[in-house]
Amino acid sequence: MINIIWALFIIIGIGYSLAMGDLNAVNVEILNSAKTSFDMILTMLPIIALWLGIMTIAKDSGLLDKLASFFAPVLSFLFPEIPKGHESLGFISSNIIINLFGLGNVATPFGLKAMESLQTLNKQKDTATRSMITFLVLNTSGLSIIPTTVISLRVMHNSTAPMEIIGVVIVASLISTVFGLIIDRIWGKVCDNR
Amino acid sequence: MILFSKLIMPIIIITIISYAFFKKNNIYESFIKGAKEGVEMTINLFPYILAMIFSINIIVKSNIINDFLGLLKPLFDILRVPIEIIPMAIMRPVSGTATLALMNDIFIQYGVDSFLGRLASTIQGSTDTTIYILTLYFGFVGINKIRYAMWVGLAADLIGIVASIVVVSLVF
Numbered sequence: 001m002i003n004i005i006w007a008l009f010i011i012i013g014i015g016y017s018l019a020m021g022d023l024n025a026v027n028v029e030i031l032n033s034a035k036t037s038f039d040m041i042l043t044m045l046p047i048i049a050l051w052l053g054i055m056t057i058a059k060d061s062g063l064l065d066k067l068a069s070f071f072a073p074v075l076s077f078l079f080p081e082i083p084k085g086h087e088s089l090g091f092i093s094s095n096i097i098i099n100l101f102g103l104g105n106v107a108t109p110f111g112l113k114a115m116e117s118l119q120t121l122n123k124q125k126d127t128a129t130r131s132m133i134t135f136l137v138l139n140t141s142g143l144s145i146i147p148t149t150v151i152s153l154r155v156m157h158n159s160t161a162p163m164e165i166i167g168v169v170i171v172a173s174l175i176s177t178v179f180g181l182i183i184d185r186i187w188g189k190v191c192d193n194r
Numbered sequence: 195m196i197l198f199s200k201l202i203m204p205i206i207i208i209t210i211i212s213y214a215f216f217k218k219n220n221i222y223e224s225f226i227k228g229a230k231e232g233v234e235m236t237i238n239l240f241p242y243i244l245a246m247i248f249s250i251n252i253i254v255k256s257n258i259i260n261d262f263l264g265l266l267k268p269l270f271d272i273l274r275v276p277i278e279i280i281p282m283a284i285m286r287p288v289s290g291t292a293t294l295a296l297m298n299d300i301f302i303q304y305g306v307d308s309f310l311g312r313l314a315s316t317i318q319g320s321t322d323t324t325i326y327i328l329t330l331y332f333g334f335v336g337i338n339k340i341r342y343a344m345w346v347g348l349a350a351d352l353i354g355i356v357a358s359i360v361v362v363s364l365v366f
Binding site for chain 1: 203207209210211220226227229230239244248249253254255257287294306311315324332333334338350361
């Protein structure tokens with residue numbers, strides 16, 4: 001799947017540029033994307049190191065397990081395959097909470113730890129499990145209470161009411177998350193029954 | 195609310211550290227251990243990010259998506275979807291930076307407090323970069339058979355965008 005999408009993006013992109021005769025943009029982009037991705041790593045590295053440090057404190061002190069047991073009813077409903085008290089549940093709950101506050105960059109290291117920990121439960125190491133897909137649906141459907149990035153951009157553009165979108169964002173992201181989870185549940189059941 | 199969003203990070207940090215402090219944990223050692231792991235983790239991420247940025251930027255900069263949308267304009271007119279928002283909606287699952295740039299353009303061109311400005315903000319706030327997240331997270335643990343993950347993620351994005359248009363039209 002990733003194989004196909006990755007190759008198609010490049011083939012279609014370069015093919016279209018060749019057909020349109022617009023070679024400058026594509027040439028610039030081939031050189032630039034390497035630099036852009038390295039810049040991204042450079043910005044991410046200190047954030048990930050700092051937050052993974054903080055999170056390890058939370059994990060070693062048992063706070064992460066406390067958090068997971070607080071959310072246990074919700075988590076066992078969403079992730080029936082994960083055994084109770086598994087360490088992935090702590091990572092999953094912290095990732096979701098941080099996403100709720102719109103801090104996507106900070107949530108990434110927690111999400112990656114959750115995936116790493118879900119992978120230890122996986123019997124076919126190259127294939128996604130249902131829990132992983134449910135977890136990623138929660139991540140990609142953008143459920144949020146405070147869209148921090150958007151609000152700060154609205155402030156930058158001198159909005160008269162930068163906060164007025166919070167209500168609609170909550171409603172829209174709640175709708176997409178709920179439907180995303182329903183589709184995920186049904187699709188997962190259908191796949192398992194095959 | 196602004197104050198509240200500024201309080202989140204400090205509160206998370208002070209809660210975690212004081213909890214560990216009163217539990218008499220070795221806080222400093224835990225932090226260093228985690229930070230070290232974070233450095234390795236980020237460096238291991240580089241190939242995945244490079245691969246994704248490379249292929250996403252090539253298709254974005256080729257303009258094929260915008261040109262293709264021009265052809266679909268009559269359809270969006272019938273559905274009463276504002277055409278100005280479509281490039282952003284299409285880009286949203288693929289590229290975070292491209293979407294932010296498009297939202298910026300909408301703010302400058304139509305104003306941040308216009309209908310389009312509010313709609314762009316809502317779409318930005320209520321959806322996420324699905325393809326990027328999927329490749330990053332699955333790539334990181336070495337999974338290449340992602341089954342139905344992409345379809346569910348994209349369906350949720352589509353629902354989020356439609357919901358944004360409907361809710362923003364109703365509220366404002």
